[in-house]
Amino acid sequence: MGFEKTAPHGGNIYNFAKKHGYHEQEVIDFSANINPLKYPAGLKEEIINSFENIKHYPDPDCTELKAMAAELYQTHWENIIAGNGAVDLIYTIVQRLRPKKVLIVQPTFSEYEKACKTIGVEPDNLILKGDDDWQLSLQEIGSVLNSYEMLFLCNPNNPTGNTHPIETIKELYRQCKKNKVVLVLDESFLDFTREEDRNTALNLFKQDDDNLIILKSLTKMFSIPGLRLGVAVANSNLVKRLEEFRPPWHINYFAQRAGVYCLSNSRVVAETRSFIEKEKQFVYDGLKKITGFKPFKPSANFILVDVRVSGHSAHTVATSLANYRIMARVCDNFIGLDDNFLRFAVKKREENNKLLTALNEVINSGIK
Ligand SMILES: Cc1ncc(COP(=O)(O)O)c(C=O)c1O
Structure with missing residues (x-):
């Protein structure tokens, strides 16, 4: 049986619902790693109550949003984009800095590579292995770093779910500085991790650093992917350079307003962490019990599973799960992975139970 090409990302609920004749509301989406506790209480009212401001242009400088992010990340307004x-x-970052040679630590989020391709750069890949717990050899990367201008590292990494120890980040940062390599560190999932895994590079960042950019997505933790919002911390000159040729009013009014509201709501982050901590252990333990499944220990809000030994492919499992209205992420289009890997977001207990029940039925039914 031939399979359709895997979607570039999880979360295309519209396509999935249409294809299977479901209503979007009845689909359980395990393919996108979004906070299952929903957006922060009060956010909806915040947006609705400010709706009349739609008649004004948004603040072109994102003043309040930047101030809020700067306070949270203990830096200055000028260091936020x-x-x-x-x-x-x-x-x-890629289109403005135009690096000639880029290295990406794989398997990881595919947009780093796609962004490079828009400027005609085919990046090189350093592929980590599950057998090494997806850990980076500083010796290996150190021996090639001087031939690159930009390095992408995701921490915690999507889709493998591992974090890199702070010693690795520190040393990598030192080596990047020495070799004049811009280190783009994607910490979009870091807020979901336990304190001992929360190896942020923010503590390393100094105002005059022009080789470190730390990315933070706000869409995952605050469950607002439909709104689109993220920030980065970087040197103020670099921020100016990155902002220079963007269209004015780039961030719409409601996204700015939501960003301020979410970032000032630290309770959501704390509650989410303890919720995810319990649920990810529950799902991990459940996945481990499924015959032939090898889940990788997760640090954030999603779990990568190697299904090879079950005798099923990731595609066949995902196709069967679709009958249960469940969306899973097949990982064969991640560089360094293949059709043996599936990724599941961690959701609420009721949904997690539905996933584990469905998986047990699919695997035990013997249909491949
Ligand atoms: C590692 C990583 N960084 C960034 C993004 C994009 O986040 P956003 O929704 O803020 O654009 C994703 C989305 O899946 C991701 O996995």
Whole structure:
């Protein structure tokens, strides 16, 4: 049986619902890694109550949003750049800085590569292995770093779910500085991790650093992917350079307003962390019990599973799950992975139970 090409990303609920004749509301989306606790209480009212401001242009400088992010990340207003999702910032960084040679630590989020291709650059890949717990060899990367101008590293990494120890980040940062390589560190999922895994590079960042850019998506933690919002921390001159040729009013009014509201709501982050901590352990334990499944220990809000030993492919499992109205992420289009890998977001207990029940039925039914 031939399979359709895997979608470039999880979360295309519209396509999935249409294809299977479901209503969007009845689909359980395990393919996008979004906070299952929904957007912060009060956010809807905040947006609705400010609706009349739609008649004004938004603040072109994102003053309040930048101030809020700067306070949270303990830096200055000038060191913050906002984007329409972290993905907008990835493209801005690549298209504005135009690195000639780029290295990407794989398997990882595919947009780093796609952004490079828009400027005609075919990036090189350093592919980590599950057998090494997806850990980076500093010796290996250190021996090639001087031939690159930009390095992408995702921490915690999507889709593998591992974090890199702070010693690795520190040393990598030192080596990037020495070799004049811009290190783009994507911390979009870092807020979901336990304190001992929360290895942020923010503590390393110094105002005059022009080789470190730290990305933070706001769409995942605050469950607002439909709104599009992300920020990055970087040197103020770099921020100016990145912002220089963007269209004015780049971040719409409601996204700015939502950003301020969400970032000032630290309770959501704390509640989410303890919720995810319990649920990810529950799902991980459940996945481990499924015959032939090898889940990788997760640090954020999603789990990568190697299904090879079950005798099923990721595609066949995902196709069967669709009958249960469940969307899963087949990972065969991640560089370094293949059709043996599936990724599941961690959701609420009722949904997690539905996933585990469906998976057990699919695997035990023997249909391949
Ligand atoms: C590692 C990583 N960074 C950034 C993004 C994009 O986030 P945003 O929705 O803020 O554009 C994603 C989306 O899946 C991601 O996995």
